[in-house]
Each structure stands twice: as structure tokens, then as C-alpha cells.
Amino acid sequence: MKRLIPALAGLGxxxxxxxxxxxxxxxxxxxxxxxxxxxxxxxxxxxxxxxxATKQCDFTAAANLRxxxxxxxxxxxxxxxxxxxxxSSDRLSYLEAKVNGNFFTKVFKEGGPSTITxxxxxxxxxxxxxxxxxxxxxxxxxxxxxxxxxxxxxxxIQVVYTGxxxxxxxxxxxxxxx
Numbered sequence: 001m002k003r004l005i006p007a008l009a010g011l012g013x014x015x016x017x018x019x020x021x022x023x024x025x026x027x028x029x030x031x032x033x034x035x036x037x038x039x040x041x042x043x044x045x046x047x048x049x050x051x052x053a054t055k056q057c058d059f060t061a062a063a064n065l066r067x068x069x070x071x072x073x074x075x076x077x078x079x080x081x082x083x084x085x086x087x088s089s090d091r092l093s094y095l096e097a098k099v100n101g102n103f104f105t106k107v108f109k110e111g112g113p114s115t116i117t118x119x120x121x122x123x124x125x126x127x128x129x130x131x132x133x134x135x136x137x138x139x140x141x142x143x144x145x146x147x148x149x150x151x152x153x154x155x156x157i158q159v160v161y162t163g164x165x166x167x168x169x170x171x172x173x174x175x176x177x178x
Contacts, residue, residue: 026049026050026051026052026175026176026177026178027047027048027049027050027175028047028048028173028174028175029045029046029047029173030045030046030047030171030172030173031043031044031045031171032044032168032169032171033066034166034168034169036065036164036166039067039068040065040066040067041065041066042063042065042066042157042159042166042168043063043064043065043066043071043168044061044062044063044155044156044157044168044169044171045060045061045062045063045064045130045171046059046060046061046062046084046153046154046155046171046172046173047059047060047153047173048135048151048152048153048173048174048175049175050135050147050151050175050176050177050178051177051178052147052177052178055136055137055145055147055177056134056135056136057134057135057136057137057151057175057177058132058133058134058135059084059086059132059133059134059135059151059153059173060130060131060132061082061084061116061130061131061153061155062126062127062129062130062131063080063082063129063130063155063157063159063168064126064129071126072126073123073124073125073126073128073129074120074122074123074124074129074159074161075123075161075162076122076123077122077161077162078120078121078122078123078159078160078161079119079120079121079160079161080119080120080121080129080157080158080159080160081117081118081119081120081157081158082116082117082118082119082120082129082131082155082156082157082158083115083116083117083118083155083156083157084115084116084118084131084153084154084155085113085114085115085116085152085153085154085155086113086114086115086116086135086151086152086153087112087113087114087152087154088137088149088150088151088152089149089150089152090146090148090149090150092139092140092141092146092149093137093138093139093140093146093149094137094138094139094140094146095113095114095135095136095137095138095151096135096136096137096138097109097114097116097133097134097135097136098133098134099116099131099132099133100131100132100133103118103119103120103121104118104119105117105118105119105131106118116131116133118131135151135153137149137151147177148176148177149176150174150175150176151174151175151176152172152173152174153172153173153174154170154171154172154173155170155171155172156168156169156170156171
């Protein structure tokens with residue numbers, strides 16, 4: 001029995017790394033910062049908020065620069081491509097997505113995750129560089145709302161302007177219905 005306990009403890013550690021943790025609340029936020037130079041960082045933000053009453057989730061994916069003065073938009077010669085992925089760890093869940101954005105936005109539905117590509121050009125305020133939308137989780141077999149599955153929103157952005165060509169790390173929010 002003494003030999004079995006360390007082996008089971010090792011399996012628990014493997015299981016902890018194999019499955020992402022699900023937020024216990026109905027909403028989750030995630031933020032990452034990536035250095036552009038000595039004083040500027042590229043920030044990526046995601047949020048997902050699922051409400052059982054409406055059987056829908058709201059999501060946001062946004063990017064900005066952070067300088068010593070605070071959050072700011074991007075320079076006038078910006079070209080950026082933001083990729084946002086909507087998925088669930090429940091293979092029987094289909095996520096129907098509707099997206100709002102300020103620039104060209106295209107949703108690619110592959111039968112599993114939905115991938116949203118957004119292209120940004122030029123300067124502007126911080127809120128210019130974000131997309132918002134709704135997700136309706138559906139059961140693949142019945143087409144009915146599926147509120148027992150988790151919802152994951154991940155985003156990254158490639159930013160190109162004079163002297164800069166970088167891609168942020170992926171930033172992910174994950175939650176379930178409350």
C-alpha cells in the first residue's frame with residue numbers, strides 16, 4: 001500500500017496539468033503583457049461572462065499598448081491581426097457566435113472551435129482595438145442550449161508598425177454557467 005500512494009499522487013499531478021482549471025464563477029478575465037521595448041508593453045485582454053438565465057455568454061477580446069502614462073492605442077501606421085478562438089472542452093458542445101467589431105471581422109466555423117480574425121489599421125483610442133460578441137452553446141445532437149459545458153475564449157494579436165513586428169502570447173478566459 002505504501003508503494004501505491006506515491007504513484008497515485010503522481011497521477012494526480014499529471015491530471016492537474018492535463019485539464020485546464022474552470023473558473024468557479026460565471027465570469028472570467030485574463031490579461032497578459034508582452035514587452036515591446038524598454039518602456040512599452042503590448043497587452044491582450046479577454047473576458048467571458050455566461051448567464052444561465054439567458055443561456056448565452058458575452059465575450060470581449062481587446063489589445064492595447066501600455067506606456068508609463070497608462071493604456072494607449074496604437075500608432076497611425078499600425079497593421080494588426082487579432083485571432084480569437086471560442087471553444088469548449090466538451091466535445092458535444094457547438095458554440096454559435098455573433099461578433100461586433102470596429103474593423104473587418106470574419107468568423108470561421110470549423111465544426112469545433114470558432115476562429116475570429118479581426119484586422120485593425122491606424123491609430124485610435126483603446127476601445128477601437130476590441131471585439132465583443134455573444135456565444136450560444138448548443139448540443140451537437142439536439143440543437144438545444146447546452147449550459148453544462150465550459151466556454152473558453154483565447155486571443156492573440158500580431159502588431160506591426162514602424163520598427164515593431166510582434167505577436168502577443170495567447171490570453172485565455174474560461175468559465176461555466178452559474
